[in-house]
Amino acid sequence: MTVSDPTAKPAESAGPESAVETARRQLERAAAHLDVDAGIVERLRHPTSVYRVTVPLERDDGSREMYTGYRAHHDSVRGPYKGGLRYHPDVSEEECVGLSMWMTWKCAVMDIPFGGGKGGVVVDPKELSAGEKERLTRRFAEELRPVIGPMQDIPAPDMGTGPQTMAWFMDAYSMQEGETTPGVVTGKPPVIGGSYGREEAPGRSVGIVTREAIDYYEWDREETTVAVQGFGSVGANAARYLDDLGASVVAVSDVDGAIYDSDGLDTNDVEDHDETPGMVSGYDAPETLTNDELLELDVDVLIPAAIGNVLTAENARDVSADMIVEGANGPTTSSADEIFEERGIHVIPDIIANAGGVTVSYFEWLQDINRRKWRLERVNEELETEMLRAWNAVRKEYEARNVTWRDATYIVALERIADAHETRGLWP
Numbered sequence: 076m077t078v079s080d081p082t083a084k085p086a087e088s089a090g091p092e093s094a095v096e097t098a099r100r101q102l103e104r105a106a107a108h109l110d111v112d113a114g115i116v117e118r119l120r121h122p123t124s125v126y127r128v129t130v131p132l133e134r135d136d137g138s139r140e141m142y143t144g145y146r147a148h149h150d151s152v153r154g155p156y157k158g159g160l161r162y163h164p165d166v167s168e169e170e171c172v173g174l175s176m177w178m179t180w181k182c183a184v185m186d187i188p189f190g191g192g193k194g195g196v197v198v199d200p201k202e203l204s205a206g207e208k209e210r211l212t213r214r215f216a217e218e219l220r221p222v223i224g225p226m227q228d229i230p231a232p233d234m235g236t237g238p239q240t241m242a243w244f245m246d247a248y249s250m251q252e253g254e255t256t257p258g259v260v261t262g263k264p265p266v267i268g269g270s271y272g273r274e275e276a277p278g279r280s281v282g283i284v285t286r287e288a289i290d291y292y293e294w295d296r297e298e299t300t301v302a303v304q305g306f307g308s309v310g311a312n313a314a315r316y317l318d319d320l321g322a323s324v325v326a327v328s329d330v331d332g333a334i335y336d337s338d339g340l341d342t343n344d345v346e347d348h349d350e351t352p353g354m355v356s357g358y359d360a361p362e363t364l365t366n367d368e369l370l371e372l373d374v375d376v377l378i379p380a381a382i383g384n385v386l387t388a389e390n391a392r393d394v395s396a397d398m399i400v401e402g403a404n405g406p407t408t409s410s411a412d413e414i415f416e417e418r419g420i421h422v423i424p425d426i427i428a429n430a431g432g433v434t435v436s437y438f439e440w441l442q443d444i445n446r447r448k449w450r451l452e453r454v455n456e457e458l459e460t461e462m463l464r465a466w467n468a469v470r471k472e473y474e475a476r477n478v479t480w481r482d483a484t485y486i487v488a489l490e491r492i493a494d495a496h497e498t499r500g501l502w503p
């Protein structure tokens with residue numbers, strides 16, 4: 076596998092940096108603050124293994140097509156690999172490796188006993204019928220069966236996959252293993268072992284972390300203005316959480332554009348993208364904006380919650396928010412991050428902000444292993460406890476080391492991973 080030189084400066088003119096470049100650069104930045112064995116850092120620059128499989132599919136017209144699938148395992152020193160499965164035409168080995176590294180940091184910062192994994196199939200799911208998607212998923216599960224399992228590697232939904240995909244995946248695995256094994260994947264429908272509150276959890280954690288940051292800077296919650304790019308699962312749940320808290324959510328968007336109300340939108344009245352596609356930009360609001368204009372609004376908090384690489388060297392100087400809370404994975408490029416640091420704009424990183432998703436996945440796995448369902452209230456209470464624990468650990472590093480929020484978060488993660496490596500030692 077070829078990966079680019081992670082120490083090179085990001086050259087955005089040559090396109091945004093890859094996930095693996097960003098992940099390695101963050102690792103090195105955090106390592107510079109810690110007394111970590113260089114061998115451990117070098118180990119963490121690489122995945123443990125990457126599986127590449129060919130997935131044959133019989134199309135509805137009887138023809139056969141071959142798809143390529145991957146599963147990257149980054150590090151399992153703290154527990155089984157954990158991470159999403161993506162169905163997207165741009166899935167690549169390099170992307171899976173980079174995203175699996177992010178999952179290692181995310182699980183460590185939340186102190187969840189999992190390591191980082193990520194995978195997917197190079198396919199446009201919109202071109203598949205439901206039956207084709209089911210057959211592809213079942214065969215992909217079978218191809219990955221030797222390297223996954225509730226104690227080895229636990230996939231979850233990601234772009235292009237969802238609860239139904241996880242249900243097929245779990246069923247295929249269970250049929251072959253001869254026992255119902257709900258703990259092999261998370262993000263399942265509750266009727267077959269999924270957790271209540273899983274769908275809302277990433278947006279909810281964005282809301283909780285934003286609330287903590289607002290309180291940290293002693294801003295008045297009622298006076299705080301918020302703009303959210305991407306009113307989908309993460310964005311809508313975060314926006315509604317903050318709206319309920321009393322903050323003023325003045326702008327939200329979907330892929331077609333943004334709506335704006337300086338007095339604050341009623342976020343419960345705006346349907347999210349999944350509820351009715353096109354309803355966000357079609358909502359009867361006082362003003363409409365483009366997505367680019369939303370990113371530059373003069374608000375207290377900007378939450379990019381749509382896609383990666385939206386805050387770049389090109390627009391970072393035009394961002395007027397005082398704080399950015401990353402709802403999406405990787406919305407800020409390294410160059411933009413440097414500009415925000417220089418301009419004193421606080422950036423709360425994705426690996427803590429949207430980590431409610433993997434945290435409730437962990438709760439789901441516990442419920443599956445114990446064969447005992449939790450009530451929604453318990454899920455939300457425990458999520459709140461875990462988010463506060465993680466936030467306080469990050470805050471301590473932020474204050475002690477005088478670093479950015481991103482560096483403080485990676486320092487917490489790396490310290491835990493490096494400690495585990497030191498303590499377990501190298502075998503043989």
Ligand code: NAD
Pocket residue numbers: 277304305306307308309310328329330331348349366380381382383402403404429432
């Ligand atoms: P989603 O599909 O539910 O919502 C995405 C929203 O972004 C939609 O409103 C869509 O219209 C909008 N959008 C899409 N492309 C856009 C563009 N180019 N410009 C502006 N808006 C655009 O997706 P989601 O599950 O909410 O995920 C959003 C982000 O959060 C992704 O980066 C995802 O990886 C990350 N994330 C999701 C979860 C999860 O469990 N859902 C967990 C952690 C991180």
